[in-house]
Amino acid sequence: VQTCALPISGSMAATDFVNARGQQVDRLTAVKQVLSGFVSERGRDRLGLIVFGDAPYLQAPFTEDHATWLTLLDEAEIGMAGQRTVFGDAIGLAIKLFAASDTENRVLLVLTDGNDTGSRVPPIDAAKVAAARDLTIYVVAIGDPATQGEEAIDLEVIERVAELTGGDYFVALNREELLEASAAISADRKSTRLNSSHQIISYAVFC
Numbered sequence: 492v493q494t495c496a497l498p499i500s501g502s503m504a505a506t507d508f509v510n511a512r513g514q515q516v517d518r519l520t521a522v523k524q525v526l527s528g529f530v531s532e533r534g535r536d537r538l539g540l541i542v543f544g545d546a547p548y549l550q551a552p553f554t555e556d557h558a559t560w561l562t563l564l565d566e567a568e569i570g571m572a573g574q575r576t577v578f579g580d581a582i583g584l585a586i587k588l589f590a591a592s593d594t595e596n597r598v599l600l601v602l603t604d605g606n607d608t609g610s611r612v613p614p615i616d617a618a619k620v621a622a623a624r625d626l627t628i629y630v631v632a633i634g635d636p637a638t639q640g641e642e643a644i645d646l647e648v649i650e651r652v653a654e655l656t657g658g659d660y661f662v663a664l665n666r667e668e669l670l671e672a673s674a675a676i677s678a679d680r681k682s683t684r685l686n687s688s689h690q691i692i693s694y695a696v697f698c
Contacts, residue, residue, distance in 0.1 A: 493680075494539035494588060496547070496581040496601040497522065498633075499567055501574045503604060507634065508666050518633055519569055521666050522602055526564060529673045530557050539588055540564055545573025545609075547581040553592060578603055579610030582617035582628065582652070589626055597626045598680060601652075604633040606645040618652040628656040629679075631672045633663050 499519065508521035516524075530538065538560045540551035551563040581601065589597045599621070607614050621628060630653050632644045646662070653660040659679065661672035 493533070493536055493598045493600065494541060494553075494585050495526065496541045496543060496585060496599065496603075497526075497564075497567060498544065498576055498603050498605065499542045499569050499572050500544045500576055500605065501570055502576075502634075504569050505604075505634070508669070510666060517569070518604055519567070521669060522633065523564055523567075525666070525669045525673050527561060528670075529677065530561060532677050533557065537592075537594070539585075540567075541581055541584055541588070542567050542572050543577055543581040543584075544570070545575045546577060547584040548572055549584065549588065553588070575608040576603060576605040577610040578607040578648075579612045579614040579617040581610075582614060582621055583610075583612050586617070586621055586624055586626060589624065595625070597624070598658075599626055599628045599656075600676065601628060601630045602633055603630065603649070604644070607648070614648050615651050615655070618655040622656045626656060627658045628652055629658040629676050630660040631663055631669065632660065633669070 503519040504517050506515045506517050508516050508518055510516045510524065535555055537553040537555050538557065539553045540560060540563060541547050542550045550567055551560050554560055585599045618628060630649045632646065632649055634644060649660045663669035663672050
C-alpha cells in the first residue's frame with residue numbers, strides 16, 4: 492500500500508519546470524505528469540493520496556482503482572488547502588491512514604517544495620512515530636535548495652526523515668530529475684517486493 496503526499500500551496504505555481512514538449516509549466520503540473528507514469532507501474536498496489544497546505548487532507552483513500560486515483564490527483568488545485576506547508580502534519584495523517592489499513596508493507600512518498608511552516612508535530616518527531624509503525628518514507632524536494640524564506644527547502648530535515656524510516660530522499664530541480672527520483676523509488680520498491688511475502692503494497696502519496 493502506498494500513499495502520496497503532495498503540497499498544493501501557492502509556491503507550487505512557480506513555472507520552473509519544463510515538460511516533455513519543452514514548455515514551461517508550474518511545479519504541480521510537472522508533478523502530476525510524473526506521478527501519472529509512476530502510478531502506471533504500480534500494478535495491483537493500493538494507492539492513497541494526501542494533499543497539504545495549511546492542513547493535510549485525504550484526497551483519495553486507499554484504492555486499487557488507479558484511474559479514479561488519477562482523476563482525484565488531477566482535481567487537486569494550487570491553493571485549495573491553503574498557502575503553508577505542514578510537512579509534519581501530513582506525515583501524521585499518513586500514519587493514521589495506515590493504522591486503519593491491514594497492510595504490513597507501508598510506503599509514504601512525500602513531495603515538498605518548502606520547509607515546514609507550522610505543523611503541530613515537527614517532521615522529525617512525526618518520522619520517529621512513523622518508523623515505530625514500520626512506515627517507510629521517501630521524500631522528493633522540488634525546487635532550488637538555495638531558495639530563501641518559507642519556500643526554502645530544509646534538506647537536513649528531509650534527509651533525517653528519510654533516514655529515520657529507512658527510506659531515501661531526492662532533490663528535483665527540473666522534470667528530468669523528478670523522473671529520475673520516481674524511477675529510483677520504483678526500482679527500490681520493486682526490489683523490496685521481490686523479497687517480501689506481501690504482494691499488495693499501500694502507498695500514501697503526499698503532494
